[in-house]
Amino acid sequence: MKDFLAIFISCFVLCIIVTLFFGSFILENIWGTFFVLSLILSIIINAFLNQDSRINELEMKIEQLLKEKQD
Numbered sequence: 001m002k003d004f005l006a007i008f009i010s011c012f013v014l015c016i017i018v019t020l021f022f023g024s025f026i027l028e029n030i031w032g033t034f035f036v037l038s039l040i041l042s043i044i045i046n047a048f049l050n051q052d053s054r055i056n057e058l059e060m061k062i063e064q065l066l067k068e069k070q071d
Helices: 002-025 030-070
Strands: none
Touching: 002 030
């Protein structure tokens, strides 16, 4: 959950910076737009990070199994 919040805050800040440059295109509620974009970005990034950690765990298990099989 800590990772998710850190990613969410990073995405939120990034959205604010982007909006400062492209703010004229947003005519509706700016804070709502920030929140939705940050939420979507943080969910996607969090999913990729979780997938990466699972892949690393599987690689370690495969290496361990191969070592056991060689012995």
